[in-house]
Structure formats: structure tokens, C-alpha cells
Amino acid sequence: MMEYTRIKLLSRDDPKRLNRIVAVKGDPDLYTLGAIFGFSLNCWFDSVYFFETQKITYLPDLFLNRYIFSENQYKMSEKKLSDLGFVFTFQYDMTDEWIFDCRILLNKYEYESKESEYPLGIVLDGKGFGIIENNHSTFNQFVNGKIKPDTMIQTRHSYPTLPDYLVLKSFKDFNHSLDFSNYKFYKDEIQFITDQYFEDPRINYDIIRDEEYYNNIVASKIFTNKFMCDTFTRLNKKYDVRESFQKIAKCTYDTVKQFRIGENRYIIYLEVKKQLNLLD
Known part of the structure; x- marks a missing residue:
């Protein structure tokens, strides 16, 4: 039996329509935590992710290695979930700006695995398809009723080999229930994503x-x-x-x-x- 920390993610665009409850193993570094969150939201990982608290921003190392930022910014590799406190934000894509308000929940989640390896992250519940790559402004129009639900989403042309579960055809499908039973994320796939964020x-x-x-x-x-x-x-x-x-x-x-x-x-x-x- 393994004990996991439960974290609630709420989209700033529409927290009732797009949210997740994710269980996280141990005290992961922020690269690992961001990859778990991204997977839970059907992210393609074509852009960077980072974290913020009220006073501090945690950025990918390559940003702080190449550019001069303020003293209130830290490298993600040097910090862990426990450094964020109980309330923080997860942000994906600095230009598209998908922002999620996150809160650590009081009760732990206990998970027993029949496999030799325990997942690093598990999605327990949630609503909404997730992040629609390069379509945040259009999504914002959708949740505010400014475009019709049957508006088609142009994404597959960029990556024609994407599996169907990562592609949303129209906004009317955004609210369809998701089967989270297979949303378990293991070390190997997490490491593939986190490797992309280092300069070596x-x-x-x-x-x-x-x-x-x-x-x-x-x-x-x-x-x-x-x-x-x-x-x-x-x-x-x-x-x-x-x-x-x-x-x-x-x-x-x-x-x-x-x-x-x-x-x-x-x-x-x-x-x-x-x-x-x-x-x-």
C-alpha cells in the first residue's frame, strides 16, 4: 500500500468545466510534478510549464541559465512539491497561458498496486478534456459563450499521427466524460518529458x-x-x-x-x- 498526496487543479477559465484531482507519489521535483499535471490534462508538451506561488516563480533551468531574472525566481530542478506550500498555480505555455489554481487536499490517497512499480501520478477525478494545444483564446471564447459548441478545432494537421485520445474534434466534445482508469503515469514516460527541459x-x-x-x-x-x-x-x-x-x-x-x-x-x-x- 502506497500513500499519495491529493491535489486539486482548477482552470481559471472555467473551474467547474475543467478540473482534475491528481494523486502524487512522494515529494516529486517540480519537473516531475509538471509532467504529471500535463499528462492528466492531455497535454502535448509542445511548450514549457512552470509554477508560481504568491511571491515566487519556479522556472525551467534553461531560462535561469540563459537569462537574468529577479531574485524571486528559482530553478525547478532545485525545488519540490513541498516547497510550493498548500496553494500554488500551474501554468502551461507562456504565450497561450493555460493557468490552473492548485490546492493540496488534506486527506491522503492510498493505492495498492499488483505491479512491481508504483505510478508516480494517478488521476482520481476530473471534468473537461484538458488543454487544447494552441487554442487557448478560442477555448476562452467557448466557455464564455462567444462561439458555437460545434466549432471545429484545427489541431491534427500539425501532428497527423497523434492518437485520438489526444485530439479534440470540436468544442462540443470537450465536456464528454473521460475514463480516467488508465490515467496512471510511470517513471519512464515522465522521464521522457522531464529530459526535454534540461540543457544537457x-x-x-x-x-x-x-x-x-x-x-x-x-x-x-x-x-x-x-x-x-x-x-x-x-x-x-x-x-x-x-x-x-x-x-x-x-x-x-x-x-x-x-x-x-x-x-x-x-x-x-x-x-x-x-x-x-x-x-x-
């Missing part, structure tokens, strides 16, 4: 199109990325070390090059994970 070298699907360079990147990740490591362990029972690595590198490279530059990196990650699981 990571897998960058947009720039890595050279096969030899890509092999070097995969080599650096093979024992730190869980699904790559699991695949390597499985293949190494059948092949030697070199051949096992070559199979993983080639599968990853061949999968990535099928996507166009600029494709949503989380969608590529899901496809890479799928293809690695099929390797034999």
Missing part, C-alpha cells in the same frame, strides 16, 4: 538524422532509459552485446526517420517504445 544532451528527434551520430546517442541512453535497457537485457539473452546494441540502435533510427522534422516528440517516443517491444 538528450535525444533530440529533430536534429538527429545522421545514423552514426544517432548510434552514439542511443549508446549513451541504453542503460539510463528503462525501455531501452529492458530491451537490451531481453535481446542479450539471445545475441551478443554488440549485436543487441546494433538492433536497438537501428530500430530506433529507422522508426524516428519515418517522422517528419518537427513532429511531436512524445508521439515519436511512443512509436519507438512500441517497435522496441516488437524486436526479436
Whole structure:
């Protein structure tokens, strides 16, 4: 049995129409917390997220490393959920400005898992589809009754491979009930998102199109990325070390090059994970 902290998120646009109650394991750093919140809101993670309290702003490290800000701003990597207090805001996309008022709830949530790994975050309840990427102003018009509910949302053209659960066709579908039974977020998928917020070298699907360079990147990740490591362990029972690595590198490279530059990196990650699981 694992004890989780319950947090309520309320959209400033319409808290009754868009909200979540999320259970969070332990005392996560703010990168992890933001990824959990983003997943709970069907976010594509195409923009940065950050946190604010009444006096302090917690920003991605790359902002504070490159620019001079005020003394009341801190790096997200250096702070945790416990540093935020009981009331704070979660903000996604500095230009689109999706803002959620957050409050830590008194009663804990107890979760028992039959699996070896406990999820880092779980959605317990909520209303509304979530964040509609690059459509915040239109969404605001919708909740204020200024546009018709059957107004179509133009998003899929940007990322044609997005799965249906991440795409909203029209605003009339926004209020449909969601099945949160599978909204459990584990370390590997959370880490993929948080890796994107650091400045040190990571897998960058947009720039890595050279096969030899890509092999070097995969080599650096093979024992730190869980699904790559699991695949390597499985293949190494059948092949030697070199051949096992070559199979993983080639599968990853061949999968990535099928996507166009600029494709949503989380969608590529899901496809890479799928293809690695099929390797034999």
C-alpha cells in the first residue's frame, strides 16, 4: 500500500468545466510534478510549464541559465512539491497561458498496486478534456459563450499521427466524460518529458538524422532509459552485446526517420517504445 498526496487543479477559465484531482507519489521535483499535471490534462508538451506561488516563480533551468531574472525566481530542478506550500498555480505555455489554481487536499490517497512499480501520478477525478494545444483564446471564447459548441478545432494537421485520445474534434466534445482508469503515469514516460527541459544532451528527434551520430546517442541512453535497457537485457539473452546494441540502435533510427522534422516528440517516443517491444 502506497500513500499519495491529493491535489486539486482548477482552470481559471472555467473551474467547474475543467478540473482534475491528481494523486502524487512522494515529494516529486517540480519537473516531475509538471509532467504529471500535463499528462492528466492531455497535454502535448509542445511548450514549457512552470509554477508560481504568491511571491515566487519556479522556472525551467534553461531560462535561469540563459537569462537574468529577479531574485524571486528559482530553478525547478532545485525545488519540490513541498516547497510550493498548500496553494500554488500551474501554468502551461507562456504565450497561450493555460493557468490552473492548485490546492493540496488534506486527506491522503492510498493505492495498492499488483505491479512491481508504483505510478508516480494517478488521476482520481476530473471534468473537461484538458488543454487544447494552441487554442487557448478560442477555448476562452467557448466557455464564455462567444462561439458555437460545434466549432471545429484545427489541431491534427500539425501532428497527423497523434492518437485520438489526444485530439479534440470540436468544442462540443470537450465536456464528454473521460475514463480516467488508465490515467496512471510511470517513471519512464515522465522521464521522457522531464529530459526535454534540461540543457544537457538528450535525444533530440529533430536534429538527429545522421545514423552514426544517432548510434552514439542511443549508446549513451541504453542503460539510463528503462525501455531501452529492458530491451537490451531481453535481446542479450539471445545475441551478443554488440549485436543487441546494433538492433536497438537501428530500430530506433529507422522508426524516428519515418517522422517528419518537427513532429511531436512524445508521439515519436511512443512509436519507438512500441517497435522496441516488437524486436526479436
